Amino acid sequence: MSYRIIIADDESLMRADLKEMLEELGHTVVGDASNGKDALRLVETHRPDIVILDIKMPQMDGIEVASRISKQFPVIILTAFSDKQLVERARNAGIMAYLTKPFREEDLSPSIELAVSQFLELTKLADRVTSLKEKLEIRKLVDRAKGLLMQKDGSSEAEAYRKLQKISMDKNKPIQSVAEAIILMYGD
Numbered sequence: 001m002s003y004r005i006i007i008a009d010d011e012s013l014m015r016a017d018l019k020e021m022l023e024e025l026g027h028t029v030v031g032d033a034s035n036g037k038d039a040l041r042l043v044e045t046h047r048p049d050i051v052i053l054d055i056k057m058p059q060m061d062g063i064e065v066a067s068r069i070s071k072q073f074p075v076i077i078l079t080a081f082s083d084k085q086l087v088e089r090a091r092n093a094g095i096m097a098y099l100t101k102p103f104r105e106e107d108l109s110p111s112i113e114l115a116v117s118q119f120l121e122l123t124k125l126a127d128r129v130t131s132l133k134e135k136l137e138i139r140k141l142v143d144r145a146k147g148l149l150m151q152k153d154g155s156s157e158a159e160a161y162r163k164l165q166k167i168s169m170d171k172n173k174p175i176q177s178v179a180e181a182i183i184l185m186y187g188d
Helices: 012-024 036-046 062-069 084-092 105-153 157-171 175-186
Strands: 004-008 028-033 050-054 075-079 097-100
Touching: 004 012, 004 036, 012 028, 012 105, 028 036, 036 050, 036 062, 050 062, 050 105, 062 075, 062 084, 075 105, 097 105, 105 157, 105 175, 157 175
Parallel strands: 004 028, 004 050, 050 075, 075 097
Antiparallel strands: none
């Protein structure tokens, strides 16, 4: 698969070599930067598929850039440093892959594929969590509205729920909206 990639490294020779390797692998480098702030600006402008950052860069290091974008883009960190604290900071920033310099072209493809697949999996999980939270909130609203209807007219829980469903269908409104209206009308 071919990806649109932004690279950032303060060494121009490293950027040139990396760009050449990526293009030989079939990817497109849509932007390159020599510092973290420019990298961040390029990411916001080009919305790439992947971002590859050097850890140590002027103005803003790669880990700081990654912490700002890793929820939206898969990030690979390149570094000549592999000490434990940097790896921990990288992990906490949401970085999907970590390549130490010098690396070979053969090292790039697996890192890219791993970063993209992990990012997609995490995104899928985050979407699922968001969906479940929304469903839980709707259920809480519906339960509260059912309780208010049960208090108001002495109906059973099942009858109160059927009443909510009927109003929802008759008015062509989501049950959440009906529940919110009932809570506003009868709530304390």
